[in-house]
Amino acid sequence: xxxxxxxxxxxxxxxxxxxxxxxxxxxxxxxxxxxxxxxxxxxxxxxxxxxxxxxxxxxxxxxxxxxxxxxxxxxxxxxxxxxxxxxxxxxxxxxxxxxxxxxxxxxxxxxxxxxxxxxxxxxxxxxxxxxxxxxxxxxxxxxxxxxxxxxxxxxxxx
Numbered sequence: 001x002x003x004x005x006x007x008x009x010x011x012x013x014x015x016x017x018x019x020x021x022x023x024x025x026x027x028x029x030x031x032x033x034x035x036x037x038x039x040x041x042x043x044x045x046x047x048x049x050x051x052x053x054x055x056x057x058x059x060x061x062x063x064x065x066x067x068x069x070x071x072x073x074x075x076x077x078x079x080x081x082x083x084x085x086x087x088x089x090x091x092x093x094x095x096x097x098x099x100x101x102x103x104x105x106x107x108x109x110x111x112x113x114x115x116x117x118x119x120x121x122x123x124x125x126x127x128x129x130x131x132x133x134x135x136x137x138x139x140x141x142x143x144x145x146x147x148x149x150x151x152x153x154x155x156x157x158x
Contacts, residue, residue: 001089001096009100010086016103017047017081018074046102053088053095063088114138121145127152 001009020043054063063084070081089096113119115138126149135146 001093001100003090006089006096007086009096009103010082010089012103013046013050013085013099014070014078014082016043017050017070018078021071021074042102042105046099049098049102050085053092054084057088111135113141115140117141119143119146122147124148126150 051067054067057063066077066080066084070077089099113136117137119142124147
């Protein structure tokens with residue numbers, strides 16, 4: 001990836017993580033429900049991948065400390081994390097590719113149903129133009145009026 005793409009990716013990753021870090025330190029089922037389980041799980045996965053990669057740095061734990069400081073005070077340490085993340089992305093193309101794939105995977109919208117489930121007039125809509133939408137149905141599901149839509153956000157007046 002070119003340097004400007006890596007810079008953008010590092011900034012986007014930090015921007016995604018920063019507002020949700022307080023939820024990780026107080027992780028409860030209620031918090032996950034409030035944030036949205038799928039979003040929470042995706043961000044938790046993203047953070048875990050970064051945590052694992054930072055722990056592998058041969059810098060006597062400095063990278064891990066940057067991530068820890070960010071987790072404790074995202075507003076104060078966002079710039080530090082972004083700088084450290086950019087350095088590692090530049091040095092490790094495989095890690096850059098992994099984070100890019102996670103970032104660009106989009107949201108996951110899913111419904112899981114059990115026996116005798118009845119679905120009527122259910123609409124999935126995603127204007128990010130990327131993501132996954134699924135329904136997992138058990139025995140004897142009954143669906144009607146269910147729509148899925150992944151498309152770019154419509155411009156006003158068009």
